[in-house]
Amino acid sequence: MKFYLINGSNRKKFNTAKLLDSAAEGITDELERRKITAKVEIIDLYTLDYKGCKSCLHCKKIDGKYYGTCPIKDDLLTLLPKLWNSDGIILASPIYFGNVSGQMRCFLERLIFPKFVYGSDTLATPKPTAFIYNMNVTRQMSEEMYTESIYNTIERFIEYTFTKPYSLKVYDTYQFKDYSLYEHKFDEKAKKKQLEEQFPKDLEEAYSIGVQIVRDAVNNRH
Ligand SMILES: Cc1cc2nc3c(=O)[nH]c(=O)nc-3n(C[C@H](O)[C@H](O)[C@H](O)COP(=O)(O)O)c2cc1C
Structure with missing residues (x-):
């Protein structure tokens, strides 16, 4: 089995990364409990060279060489098929200007569009998924400032393609290592x-999502 965790933040020791590490631990522990050997890999999007979908539409061309896949020759060329063929995917992103990071959005276009069929079934194999968001604002500010439809839209496209994602929103996260050095x-x-007090609980929730992804993958519950 293979599980992938996708980090949509550049900061490899901050909130998104910690939440993903915890989810990966949940996956690894559950696999161990079940004595399953599997690959668990964290992918840092900011280390990869790629752009968003170019709308070349090769992925939709009937009887075309690239039907259902993406012909763009960049760092996603070999990565995307691994994700499409995996047993579970956990995506995580900071909130930038009320949405997931630009890097994550470009990645989602490339991950989802080749398998997305207009008005029909998906071309992807169903698999458990999750999306973990983290942001500076409090839950109350988030609810006042951003519409839930941002998360719902992303999650609906993931659901069309793979399965309805587990969703975790982590609020009021620590932005600076040393707040005295920055204007804020x-x-x-x-x-x-x-x-x-709160972030350790968020990490536990991320851990539980990791556990659940393995359970769903093993039980084909998606
Ligand atoms: C360009 C940019 C835009 C941001 N926009 C928002 C925002 O709209 N709402 C918010 O709550 N936090 C915003 N933040 C803060 C980040 O979401 C927050 O610091 C988050 O914890 C970063 O994730 P990381 O620690 O994994 O890097 C923004 C940060 C940056 C750099």
Whole structure:
């Protein structure tokens, strides 16, 4: 079996990365409990060279050489088929300007569009998926400022293609290593409290999602 976790943040030791590490631990522990040997790989999107979909439409051309796949020759050329053939995918991204990061959006276009058939079934093999978002704002600010439709739209396309993703939203995350060095208007004490009291619970939720992804993959529950 193969499980992939996709990091849509450049910061490899910050929130998105930590949440994904925890989800990966959940996957690994559940695999171990079930004595299953599998590959679990974290992919850092910012280390890869690629662009979003170019709308060449080769993936939709009837009887075409690239039907259902993507012909663009960049770092996603060999990675995408691995994900399409995997047993589970967990995506994670920071929220930038009320949406997932640009890098993640470009990646989603390339991951989903080749397998997305207009008005018909998906060309992808169903598999358990999850999306973990993390953001600076509090839950209340998020609900006031952003519409749920941003998450719902992304998740609906993932559902059309693979399966309905488990969804975890992590709020009020710690943005700076040292708040005194940067210009900001946050209450550092409140941020620290959130980091120490809430973030460990968020990590536990990410861990549980990892466990669940393995259970679903093993039980074909998707
Ligand atoms: C370009 C940019 C835009 C951002 N926009 C938002 C935003 O709209 N809402 C928000 O809550 N946080 C926003 N943030 C903050 C990040 O979501 C937050 O710091 C997050 O924890 C970063 O993830 P990371 O720690 O994994 O890198 C933004 C950060 C950057 C760099």
